[in-house]
Amino acid sequence: MNFYDLNKIRIKIAEDEIDIKENDFLYELYDLDNFDSLFDELDILINKIEYHQFEFTLIWYVGFFNIIKYEDIGNLPNISKLKSYNYLKGGLIKYFRGHFHLTNYTMEIKPYRNYYSFIEHYVLRPFQYRAITKLLNWIYIYDKKFFFELHYFDKSNFHFLRLFKLHEIKNFELEEKYIDFNCEDELKNYILFNYIITEYIHSVDKNLPKDIKTKIESDFKLIEKIEVNILIKIILDYIRFDETKKIPCYFLETIEENEETFFTIFESLEIYNINELNSLVNPLKEIHINQDRLFQQMITKLEKLLTEEIITIDNYEWEHFLNIIPEKYVLMINGLLRKTIGDLTFISELDREIRSKRYFSEKNKEKKLKELIDIAKNIN
Numbered sequence: 001m002n003f004y005d006l007n008k009i010r011i012k013i014a015e016d017e018i019d020i021k022e023n024d025f026l027y028e029l030y031d032l033d034n035f036d037s038l039f040d041e042l043d044i045l046i047n048k049i050e051y052h053q054f055e056f057t058l059i060w061y062v063g064f065f066n067i068i069k070y071e072d073i074g075n076l077p078n079i080s081k082l083k084s085y086n087y088l089k090g091g092l093i094k095y096f097r098g099h100f101h102l103t104n105y106t107m108e109i110k111p112y113r114n115y116y117s118f119i120e121h122y123v124l125r126p127f128q129y130r131a132i133t134k135l136l137n138w139i140y141i142y143d144k145k146f147f148f149e150l151h152y153f154d155k156s157n158f159h160f161l162r163l164f165k166l167h168e169i170k171n172f173e174l175e176e177k178y179i180d181f182n183c184e185d186e187l188k189n190y191i192l193f194n195y196i197i198t199e200y201i202h203s204v205d206k207n208l209p210k211d212i213k214t215k216i217e218s219d220f221k222l223i224e225k226i227e228v229n230i231l232i233k234i235i236l237d238y239i240r241f242d243e244t245k246k247i248p249c250y251f252l253e254t255i256e257e258n259e260e261t262f263f264t265i266f267e268s269l270e271i272y273n274i275n276e277l278n279s280l281v282n283p284l285k286e287i288h289i290n291q292d293r294l295f296q297q298m299i300t301k302l303e304k305l306l307t308e309e310i311i312t313i314d315n316y317e318w319e320h321f322l323n324i325i326p327e328k329y330v331l332m333i334n335g336l337l338r339k340t341i342g343d344l345t346f347i348s349e350l351d352r353e354i355r356s357k358r359y360f361s362e363k364n365k366e367k368k369l370k371e372l373i374d375i376a377k378n379i380n
Helices: 003-016 024-029 035-048 053-065 070-075 085-096 115-121 130-142 144-152 158-166 186-204 210-225 228-240 249-257 259-268 274-285 291-306 315-324 327-342 349-354 356-377
Strands: none
Touching: 003 024, 003 035, 003 053, 035 053, 053 085, 053 130, 070 130, 085 144, 115 186, 115 228, 130 144, 130 158, 144 158, 158 186, 186 210, 186 228, 228 249, 228 259, 228 274, 249 259, 259 291, 274 291, 274 315, 291 327, 315 356, 327 356, 349 356
16 A cells, blocks of 8 residues: 555545445455554555654554454454554544544534433434444553543544444443543533433343443442532433433432532523423422522522513423422412513503514413413412
8 A cells, every 4th residue: 555545545534424435445455364464564654654644544544444344353453562553543632632534524512401411312323433433442452541531532522422322332331540530521521421320220120130230330439420510510401301210319419418509500500491390390399408499599490481582381381380399489480470471561552553563472471471370370
């Protein structure tokens, strides 16, 4: 293989997004019958390249893993012993940090609202980026330390999310010594939490072998090492996620033991619908924190929902909410509803004539508020 061949591979990787569709030409460039000779040739080629040695070494390996099968990875030599490994690491670091792009289209995870819900619903394609996945499997066997460091370098969080959601790394296990619990990337903390809690919740009611159950319980304890102010925010997002069915006692104990931190975070937590409030009420009203302060903050969040131009509160969910909060706060909410109606300013006949759009918007809002009041009246 010469530099011309390597540049051809680079172009095909960019065009086909890592996994080259028509890759027959690669079999002519890589001698798969003699790995020792193949890697020696790579060392010679790297020495001939005058610039971008890290990048072209990575390109060589991505081309190589386009034609290597998963079952053949175990037959490859110890990657950490190869002379080209340091160049490969340099190329991977630049790629994961976003300083070098293999493809014309760069994947990037851009979360919104509830990060936990975002991670749960984010769709990844299992058979995408197979060449990179096979390369990472090889690295994981011989150099776990760099494997984890590399994923923490991932600026896009795309590969970090794939690692913990797709289970593409054979025999993958969390190891405390490789986890960066001081990571400032909020999304990475959410992804790690999601992986741990998903494994834990799925194991609770299953009759798993003792060693597997012990490992899952051990992994769960790693959650305790996440910085508490970050952890409480993640816990709140986990609780208000609409598909959450089980809440470990440790999560509620963490809130109890860090009450002031909890209230600081809860005060700034943006609530998007009544369902989220419903999800939060039951677990939080059972723990030993200042309940009056809790429900005062909830009413403040409810007030924001009521002041939106269009009130999207479902009547059934509204009734459920009123039934699970203490009665004295139902009375306060009644007063809030009436005040909100009183604050409507464009509902006169004159408004109908001169600013009809605003008039009909506020009349619809008034109608909805009266529906909510009628439901609240019937709460015992």
